[in-house]
Amino acid sequence: MLRRPRRNRNSPTIRNLTQETLVTTRDLVFPLFLLEGSGNRSEVSSMPGIFRFSLDQMLTEIEQCMSLGVKSFDIFPVVEESYKDKMATNSYQKDFFYLKSLAAIKKEFPEAHIITDVAMDPYSVDGHDGIVQDGKILNDETLEVLGKMALAQAETGVDMIGPSDMMDGRVAYLRKVLDENGFTEVGIMSYTAKYASAFYGPFRDALDSAPKFGDKKTYQMNPANRREALIEGQLDFEEGADVLMVKPALAYLDIISDLKETYPLPIAAYNVSGEYAMIKAAGERGWLDPKRSMEESLTAIKRAGADIILTYFAKEYALILKNRQI
Numbered sequence: 001m002l003r004r005p006r007r008n009r010n011s012p013t014i015r016n017l018t019q020e021t022l023v024t025t026r027d028l029v030f031p032l033f034l035l036e037g038s039g040n041r042s043e044v045s046s047m048p049g050i051f052r053f054s055l056d057q058m059l060t061e062i063e064q065c066m067s068l069g070v071k072s073f074d075i076f077p078v079v080e081e082s083y084k085d086k087m088a089t090n091s092y093q094k095d096f097f098y099l100k101s102l103a104a105i106k107k108e109f110p111e112a113h114i115i116t117d118v119a120m121d122p123y124s125v126d127g128h129d130g131i132v133q134d135g136k137i138l139n140d141e142t143l144e145v146l147g148k149m150a151l152a153q154a155e156t157g158v159d160m161i162g163p164s165d166m167m168d169g170r171v172a173y174l175r176k177v178l179d180e181n182g183f184t185e186v187g188i189m190s191y192t193a194k195y196a197s198a199f200y201g202p203f204r205d206a207l208d209s210a211p212k213f214g215d216k217k218t219y220q221m222n223p224a225n226r227r228e229a230l231i232e233g234q235l236d237f238e239e240g241a242d243v244l245m246v247k248p249a250l251a252y253l254d255i256i257s258d259l260k261e262t263y264p265l266p267i268a269a270y271n272v273s274g275e276y277a278m279i280k281a282a283g284e285r286g287w288l289d290p291k292r293s294m295e296e297s298l299t300a301i302k303r304a305g306a307d308i309i310l311t312y313f314a315k316e317y318a319l320i321l322k323n324r325q326i
């Protein structure tokens with residue numbers, strides 16, 4: 001036999017030498033859930049090991065992550081029911097705890113890369129990403145709310161906004177609002193191909209943000225569609241997105257690969273809450289090795305083409321790398 005592929009698998013060293021993909025802490029963004037108040041941390045029951053933090057606790061968490069080499073954070077607010085309304089007005093009140101906390105985080109850690117979430121659902125009584133009228137999600141009217149939200153977030157000093165709402169035209173709209181207000185340096189990581197997925201369940205538990213009626217299928221993509229992601233990619237590319245994201249990650253590796261091949265922009269993938277929960281749950285039962293499953297998943301996401309991986313495993317994976325001295 002001329003070709004014996006096993007020769008390159010003979011020892012750990014040759015396996016390392018020939019390894020094509022290695023996930024490092026530089027690739028990772030850690031999503032964090034922010035509580036109002038202080039002295040609070042509460043574990044998300046469907047996401048063991050993941051906590052909602054009040055600002056003071058979150059600063060400690062960020063500090064620990066930074067020292068492990070994880071330097072980018074996507075921060076989501078946990079909003080009390082009494083603060084919610086139909087128009088998500090608290091999302092752009094300057095004294096709202098989310099905005100004040102973002103400013104405090106950037107002040108404490110100027111070198112941390114902070115990403116925010118732009119969508120109405122955490123602040124909406126309807127639990128939808130856009131304005132609801134007669135059971136429908138309005139598109140163009142929602143853009144105005146998203147614009148106010150994005151601007152308020154940019155004013156806190158964050159580095160990048162993450163529109164996760166899937167309204168049409170929002171990247172162009174938000175880019176214009178940011179630029180007109182002097183925030184030309186604030187980036188946009190667009191949730192380009194965000195699918196109407198069952199894998200967001202634990203996240204909605206964490207934020208108590210599940211839709212009060214219906215589902216998100218009129219704005220999030222149909223999981224059965226592949227080519228449609230290229231339309232979303234093209235729009236976001238033309239509208240000025242800095243990063244294109246695919247979400248969820250593991251069931252959508254083909255989409256990651258397609259966007260990577262088609263657009264010369266960095267590609268992010270969101271390894272979502274349900275993907276985290278599955279590994280944790282099976283691990284707790286002893287049905288699989290959770291650490292190896294985590295590493296294999298992250299490696300597969302990068303191998304498919306993701307330059308950036310948003311993952312709840314970020315800190316845990318960084319700890320493993322540290323002990324391995326990579």
Ligand code: PBG
Nearest residue numbers: 119121164199200203272273274
């Ligand atoms: C909402 C939003 C969701 C996630 C991020 N932003 C949930 C949804 O669209 O219902 C999901 C993240 C996760 O599951 O980890 N705009």
